[in-house]
Amino acid sequence: MMTPEKYTNKDLSIEVVENQTSIDVKWDGKSIDREPSKFISPILVMVLQMAATMNKRITMDFQHLSYMNSSTITPIIKILDRAKKGMTKITILYRKSLKWQELNFSALEVFRTDDNRLEIKGL
Numbered sequence: 001m002m003t004p005e006k007y008t009n010k011d012l013s014i015e016v017v018e019n020q021t022s023i024d025v026k027w028d029g030k031s032i033d034r035e036p037s038k039f040i041s042p043i044l045v046m047v048l049q050m051a052a053t054m055n056k057r058i059t060m061d062f063q064h065l066s067y068m069n070s071s072t073i074t075p076i077i078k079i080l081d082r083a084k085k086g087m088t089k090i091t092i093l094y095r096k097s098l099k100w101q102e103l104n105f106s107a108l109e110v111f112r113t114d115d116n117r118l119e120i121k122g123l
Contacts, residue, residue, distance in 0.1 A: 009039040016047055022057045023047055031068040040075040048079055048088055057089040062101060063123065073104055080111040080118060089117045096122035 004017040011030040016023065025047055033039065051058045060076075062068075076092075083090045094105040102122060111118045 007039070007043055009033065012036070012039070014040070014043055016043065018050070018054075018056070022059050023051050023054075025058060025060045027060070027062045027065040029064075030066050031072040033069075034071065036069070036072045037075045040072070041078070044075060044079040048082060051088050052086060057091060058083070059091045059093065061093045062105065063093055063095045065101070067100065068104070077108070077111075080108065084111055084113065084118055087117070091119040091121060093121050093123060 002018045004015055006013060006015045008014075011032060013028045015026040015028070017026065018024075025044075031040075047058055050056070080090060080092075082088075092105060092108060094101045096102050105120060105122065108120050112120055
């Protein structure tokens with residue numbers, strides 16, 4: 001198991017923690033960069049590759065993210081699309097009580113699979 005890795009770009013932090021059965025990706029702060037894909041995409045691609053190699057579920061936890069601009073959803077959608085085409089399992093966790101999170105993440109329901117390989121959960 002790897003030690004937790006924390007990646008930070010301006011106000012956004014992404015922590016990657018490997019557990020027994022999952023790789024947790026914890027988002028914190030704000031994502032307000034004009035081109036967030038430059039920072040976010042390499043991290044998500046690395047996590048996707050790790051999960052596929054180790055046969056672990058990815059849990060992306062956005063509950064502590066206080067804000068993200070509309071450009072931030074693009075790299076998230078791309079990784080969900082790649083995972084859906086492959087066999088990687090992903091769970092998205094978000095805070096339902098935050099209106100902006102409910103609007104953004106409930107829209108990702110289109111990626112949900114009947115076998116629960118891809119889950120979108122508002123808590």
